[in-house]
Amino acid sequence: MTRQDAAPRAAAEAERPAVSTLSPFRYPVFRQIWLASMASNFGGLIQSVGAAWLMLSIATSEHMVALVQASVTLPIMLLSLVSGAMADGLDRRRVMLAAQAFMLLVSLTLALCTWFDLVTPWLLLLFTFLIGCGAAFNAPAWQASVGDMVPRHQLASAVALNSMGFNIARSAGPALGGVIVAAGGAAMAFGVNALSYVALLVVLARWRPPAQRPLLPRETLGLAIASGLRYAAMSPSIRFVLLRSVVFGVGGSSLMALMPLIAKVLVGGGPLTYGLLLGAFGVGAVGGAVSSAWLRRRLGSEAIVRVACLAFALAAGVAGAADMLALTMAVLVLGGAAWVLALSTFNVTVQLSAPRWVMARALSLYQMAAFGGMAGGSWLWGEVSAAHGIGTALLCAAGVLVCCAALGLWWPLAQSEDRNLAPLREWTAPATAVPVEASSGPVVVSIEYRIREDDIVEFLSAMADRRRIRRRDGALQWRLLRDVADPMLWIERYKTPTWLEYVRHNNRITLDDARIPQRLRELHQGPGDPLVRRMLEREPSVMPTRHPAEPRELREPLTDPTRSA
The missing domain is CATH 1.20.1250.20 (MFS general substrate transporter like domains)
Structure with missing residues (x-):
């Protein structure tokens, strides 16, 4: 500390x-x-x-x-x-x-x-x-x-x-x-x-007890x-x-x-x-x-x-x-x-x-x-x-x-009193050019970072925690990639089954977890925040189906959508 x-x-x-x-x-x-x-x-x-x-x-x-x-x-x-x-x-x-x-x-x-x-x-x-x-x-x-x-x-x-x-x-x-x-x-x-x-x-x-309106479907x-x-x-x-x-x-x-x-x-x-x-x-x-x-x-x-x-x-x-x-x-x-x-x-x-x-x-x-x-x-x-x-x-x-x-010599109990596990609530479902609904998916997300050579060890350490948190909160097939043509470019990629699960995944981040994305943003050397791409996975042999607009509960803004991914 x-x-x-x-x-x-x-x-x-x-x-x-x-x-x-x-x-x-x-x-x-x-x-x-x-x-x-x-x-x-x-x-x-x-x-x-x-x-x-x-x-x-x-x-x-x-x-x-x-x-x-x-x-x-x-x-x-x-x-x-x-x-x-x-x-x-x-x-x-x-x-x-x-x-x-x-x-x-x-x-x-x-x-x-x-x-x-x-x-x-x-x-x-x-x-x-x-x-x-x-x-x-x-x-x-x-x-x-x-x-x-x-x-x-x-x-x-x-x-x-x-x-x-x-x-x-x-x-x-x-x-x-x-x-x-x-x-x-x-x-x-x-x-x-x-x-x-x-x-x-x-x-x-x-x-x-006070009634609590759920933000997302059960x-x-x-x-x-x-x-x-x-x-x-x-x-x-x-x-x-x-x-x-x-x-x-x-x-x-x-x-x-x-x-x-x-x-x-x-x-x-x-x-x-x-x-x-x-x-x-x-x-x-x-x-x-x-x-x-x-x-x-x-x-x-x-x-x-x-x-x-x-x-x-x-x-x-x-x-x-x-x-x-x-x-x-x-x-x-x-x-x-x-x-x-x-x-x-x-x-x-x-x-x-x-x-x-x-x-x-x-x-x-x-x-x-x-x-x-x-x-x-x-x-x-x-x-x-x-x-x-x-x-x-x-x-x-x-x-x-x-x-x-x-x-206890090998697996001691954690001291968790100082952890703040309240939800961060700093993420909102982004606006999309392609109409999506709750069941749309699978959703593939990639986040692009530009990392200096001297910061790679610290970046990989932060990414180890990032992987655990992502997988814990519902991300599938998490991967970390490095571009062979551009040594500063690193890409984090993961998948969720549906758009609703993607929204649910991002709403699960806690105040204690927030230090990891904050540190990654500090290590990023790009002109702005890391670039986030959200994509719907599609089979080439299947004609895409036009989906109606997403449900209202997925459109309600919370804060800046670039702060988490």
Whole structure:
């Protein structure tokens, strides 16, 4: 960073209000939805206790007990891409409303089936799978909406508060769930869960977020999914999060998946003991969430994740060897803190690394990675536990978590707080002599630069970033060419499938990206800006079709069309 860059950044930091873990509560919408979500989390954890203990009662295999956790997390892995694309393309509030209503109906049906003794092990897995499907559609829309409720500098604290709300419920919900299961059976636990969705449904129904008029037509589901995958693949900061979260999910799922067995076999307790163990884990998670803002300021994201991985590894190893309730609860407090610190740090890193137009898809890919790791890990540790014992399974999981910490040496998490990913909005669709419409294409774009010999190395370095950004935002067949007759002439060329995709591509550039075209313009030695040519690709054997004028939304000017291409 140059001294000129550091001065305005320091001034901005001085003007920024102090951020604490609780500061997002100043925003009423966030506060109301947070409280309603915590009530729903209480119900979900009570339902989890009921499902796990019911499976322990009706199944004969340890493998089936571990599959209860897998059946909840597997839908998040399978449906994340679809749910993220829907959350980015549709009204997120309505997506959340539909998901919550669906989970209420499934939970109510499960309660009735359990009450009438109709539940079998596989039917129980089906119901928990369906509840997981509802959670898969709800989570990307909810998490992507947090950035609309609080300012960007409050985002890390808001994510930590979401984790804290879940883990406040985790600290008391499982113990309460154990009491409910012991007093009224699993059917009562499922019924309480169904009622817990009501408050959140009411709050979401009353919430009226500001309507945002889309500048361009909505992408189809297939194109939206492809755009999300492409953006993540071409964004190193997001790729590293996905890799680390998969590994952490595999190792971290061990304690949650095997906790009923830890309670029954290692500690020798019943449903109340199971609830106490989950409560200890939740208490630690609350502590981790409360301390996250302080730790983030002093350690940074990568250090938090490494310490969390090692702490969770220690907790898993000790829990697998201990047979005393007090010692097991103590290490589960440590494990809970590590769990929430790692996952909330992954979540914040993704949110700070993706612009608003692709936020839900980026978060859904993160969830797909993390919960896919959890689902696979839950199955894996169930198999290892059945074959070699609970202690061996937890020791192997500790080894996986140590590997996750070591991965930070090669693929550290990015520090993205200072990136400005707001849209640049300095591009407008140019006037054309050939009439075009949204479906016209393919479109071939070439930009001509004149570069001095002494500037070629810097030019090629800037073009490497340019290529990544172009491809990330939808450009196809990107090429950089040099004229053999004129050594100063360099041509950047790429293609988009249609004129609409060309317009969409240019509207995706962010303020953070803008430094690259600005630097290229500075290196250009021509009489004006680099020359941009936009061409429609045509087959010589096909007669050209006259297209009507482009749609009005593609004609509305934003600013100078020569500033981007």
